[in-house]
Amino acid sequence: MYYDTVEAMNRAALEELQLERLKLTIEKARKSPFYKEHLAGVNTDDLKSVADVTSLPFTTKDDLRSQYPYGMLTRPLDDFVRLHASSGTTGTPTAIFYTQEDLDTWADLMARSMYCCGCRRSDVLQNMSGYGLFTGGLGIHNGSERLGMLTVPAGAGNTKRQIKLIRDFSVTVLHIIPSFALYFAQKVNEAGFDVKDMPWRIALIGAEPHTEETRRKVEEMMHIKAYNSYGLSEMNGPGVAFECIEQKGMHVWEDAYIAEIINPDTGEHVAEGEIGELVMTTLLRDGMPLIRYRTRDLTRFVPGDCACGRTHRRIDRIAGRADDMMILKGVNIYPMQIEQCLMSMPEVGQNYLIELITEGVTDQLKVKVEIKDEFFVEDMRALQGLQKKIAKNLCSEILITPRVELCQHDSIPKSEGKAVRVIDNRKK
Amino acid sequence: MYYDTVEAMNRAALEELQLERLKLTIEKARKSPFYKEHLAGVNTDDLKSVADVTSLPFTTKDDLRSQYPYGMLTRPLDDFVRLHASSGTTGTPTAIFYTQEDLDTWADLMARSMYCCGCRRSDVLQNMSGYGLFTGGLGIHNGSERLGMLTVPAGAGNTKRQIKLIRDFSVTVLHIIPSFALYFAQKVNEAGFDVKDMPWRIALIGAEPHTEETRRKVEEMMHIKAYNSYGLSEMNGPGVAFECIEQKGMHVWEDAYIAEIINPDTGEHVAEGEIGELVMTTLLRDGMPLIRYRTRDLTRFVPGDCACGRTHRRIDRIAGRADDMMILKGVNIYPMQIEQCLMSMPEVGQNYLIELITEGVTDQLKVKVEIKDEFFVEDMRALQGLQKKIAKNLCSEILITPRVELCQHDSIPKSEGKAVRVIDNRKK
Structure with missing residues (x-):
């Protein structure tokens, strides 16, 4: 989809692009009350390469909470068209705001992600995830439409109807939670169908953390190829990193994000290939850019080049939360x-x-x-x-x-x- | 929003536009297997005015069922990006397919509808409806974003969280089912809040049929203005007809639809102002146009001009189903x-x-x-x-x-x- 122009870019050009976008992002971020102060000591002229991102201060979930609801916004509230919020009814939730431009960027990244694991315009995607404030529902939905797939907004639950829709409309791609996938495979069998006769070929199962063993089980029980992905609402939602058909780690879209992996104690980068906390900087976020955001998610960069030819680095499946260390x-x-x-x-x-x-x-x-x-x-x-x-x-x-x-x-x-x-x- | 260019058009020009679009729609419809045969005897040159729509054959729900799933489509399946289907797990459901162009048209009509009852870009809309295959969820959502309102995809249920979101983000517009609105007002009181202190001002309550008495009750109990609307998935979903601030009937967007009211027995038009079955023809539908579709919904045209200045005719609230006659x-x-x-x-x-x-x-x-x-x-x-x-x-x-x-x-x-x-x- 964007393979030639962005995804297989040589590293030097990609890092040049990142640096340029990082500087723009800093300028944009400074329009928000929070970053105006937080980045007061930063001079973008001092950033000589993207590696200098380490000179910038971290942003934490506590910062998001302390700025709730509007302190991170770079534009008047009228310019925003969407908000997703964490679901808590107690304590301070976090809220993420999107301009129309942000929604377009997100849909593009999501479409690219799905293309990357083999989805095409001629596919039919059934979105078996709940919609609402959870970014997985609308995120996958909008990306699927953007890619041009026929999109069936089935929502969660109702196994019988899900099966009927899949068969009636020859659904080829499922967005499904892995734990539900295992249950669903059984239900398909109980309904008298052979999973081998079902029209599906791809399952997007990134919605919940799971082990490699679970992925293989889903693939075997459903007779499908299952792809993992990574996302969090602070970085839009799904579509931050996605597996290609090699299934050996998830490509982080580095034209849209700078990814770092740090020791959560020291804040220093870990050695290449070691596990640490993923830190993300948005490069294309318009209304609510985040700089060096501490995701608390643990992963490592997968060393070496990917056989698919994409140059964007891969992260391993999430190995837990930094808070558990x-x-x-x-x-x-x-x-x-x-x-x-x-x-x-x-x-x-x-x-x-x-x-x-x-x-x-x-x-x-x-x-x-x-x-x-x-x-x-x-x-x-x-x-x-x-x-x-x-x-x-x-x-x-x-x-x-x-x-x-x-x-x-x-x-x-x-x-x-x-x-x-x-x-x-x-x-x- | 489109007031000057379309909504207050003089009737002669509007009917000219309808006639032109009707002819294009017939030509487009003929690309589908169903209409190729169904409209075989029709010559568009014979249509001298929009009143001649009565010379065309009806399309019924049974036709949709017999053509399930693809017989009504004017384009290859690859060109479609969305489908909504009736929820039945038994019997033949009906399925409605949308191209990207159709989704854009729908979002425009929906945005216009909300503008018409007073919603503006600066408003914050909380969508308290379920998403998924039901067209009300994504329909309102996409229209709200199109109008530029900050859209909170709260989904159905969870009263406590709904109240928190409304207060935290100063929500001014609610999309809420009227029966739930009455329950919700009580819950707001029980939670210790005065409805008069809530930030809301507009409730869109068209999602379920209700009486004028219920509307007034919602308005009183919630201290809000409540607007009725009409839609059905066969005509996209919500956004077919919407009340303006006069609250005296729902304007049918006649640049997008031809509305007729017939005696369900004879198929003849009823006298002006009499109750009968609403028959709708799409004028802007790209992938799945429907001609003289028998909605089975009973209503009447509201006589006279509307004080708001819009020239598009109004229909009365739905008075039941033709099947109940x-x-x-x-x-x-x-x-x-x-x-x-x-x-x-x-x-x-x-x-x-x-x-x-x-x-x-x-x-x-x-x-x-x-x-x-x-x-x-x-x-x-x-x-x-x-x-x-x-x-x-x-x-x-x-x-x-x-x-x-x-x-x-x-x-x-x-x-x-x-x-x-x-x-x-x-x-x-």
Whole structure:
């Protein structure tokens, strides 16, 4: 779609474009009450390359909250045509405002994203996501129309009707939440249809974080290719980064955003390929630009070039939230790293518990792991071997050797609601 | 918005425009499999004035069903970007397809409609309607953005959040279902707010049929001006006819539609001002034009000119469905006529029942009416007087004198779900 003109641009030209747009963005941002003050010490002439973005101050979610509702706007309220807001009824929500120009940019980025994973004008997209204040609904909808796909605004729920629409209109692309996709595949079977006979070929499943394992399961159960994506309402919504058909990381549209990955503690860039907090700067945002916005989302840049030929860097699937980070013996550890490591082992069951404890003067990491029944044998040597294997695998991921305790299926108490995976019992 | 150029056009010029667009529409329609055959005998040269539209054949909902899904389309499927469909999971649904041009036309008509009842670019609109396949959600949303209003896609439900959004963003226009508006007003009071302190000034309440009494109640309880509108997905969705600030009928956008009102039995035009079935022809529909579409909705043209200066004719609020029509002694009677007549009388309670019976060789109309307790007195003469008064009022509305039976509050059995108002016990 924009492949020739933007997406396969050589890096030097792309960074030149970023620098130019960064300067314009700073000038624009200064029209808002917040950035007028926040960027007071910044002289755009000092920015010699896009790497100098590091000289700019961060913007945080707390800044958005403190400026609620209008403090980040660069234009009179009359110039805005859309707002999306976080859904909280308590506390201060965050609100994102869009001018018509912003909506056009967003639709373009979204259309490009969908093209990138194989969607074409001749496709029929069924949007199985809720609409409303959630940016996923209208974001995908407008991008799909922009790409010229026939768009079916089915909304969430009503499995029976979804199936009927898909069959009646030969739907080829689904926007579907991955957890719902697994349920939906079952329902299709129960309704007497073979997923292989369904007209679909592409599922956009970026709406909720999920593991690679879940993606493969969706692909297998639905007989479909499933593509991950990344977005957040502060950066418009979906369409910030999207997988190409290679499925090896999500291209960040770097003509529209500057992406950095930092150590959430120090604010410094991490080494290439290391996990850290994603920081985003908008380059095409008109009414509400954000500079060095701390997303709190953890990811890493995927090293190397992509076989698709796009030069825009790729980020890995989100590995958790920066707020979840634990620091142990000076090392940053994220629960998601431990989870991904455990879940990749065939012996490990569904549940685990991370505990931080103090022994004498040193802090220790304990990981309690449920083992599948068929591996929970009475052979002590086998169990000890498994224990060592888990500890070793974890160490290679988190650089610390934890104490591993094996336990039987269902022996870790389940909490109601969101699972409690980390208990911090360290002495402060 | 388009007031000068289109909405206040003199009738002769408007009808000239309609005729020209009608001819183009016929030529366009003939590209669809259905109309190629359906309009085979039509020669556009024979159309000398827009009144000659009566020489064209009707299109019915059954036609739409028989052509499901693609038989009405004038273009290859690839050229369409949106579809809305009726929600049924059983039976054949109807599907309406839109090209990008159609969506643009629709958004323009919708924006014009909202401008017409006083909405301006500086307003903030909260869309409290569900999105998805229902045309009301995306229709209002796109029109609101087109007009340049800040649009809050709140969606349905969640009263607490709706109130917070309205207050936080100084929402001035609500798109709200009238029955929900009455409930919502209570909730606002219960939350400790005075409706007079709320920032709103305009409610768009056309999403569901309602009586004038309900409108006045909404206006009073919410301290707001409430405007009715008319639309159906076969004619895009909302934005077909809209009230201006005079609140005396809904202007049909006659540059975009030809509206006729016919006797549903004979297909002939009714006399000016009489109730009949609304028949609509699209004049700006690109991908799926419809010619003389039988809406089954009952209304009448409001006679005379409108004080707002718009020359486009007005239709009255919808008086029911043509399918509900009863024929008695050769006279067409609609239950809604009886309901409106009864509900305008202060003595009448909430419930009534219409019964058609055969006595000897003639059919008779019986109306059983619940009377409010304070009027259900033991004075036989007063009751007989009331009985006569009701019969007389009904006769002046339906041209037949029914037998009226008075009964006490709550004495007519209530049915679960949709109220059964008509029982036909005639001998066939």
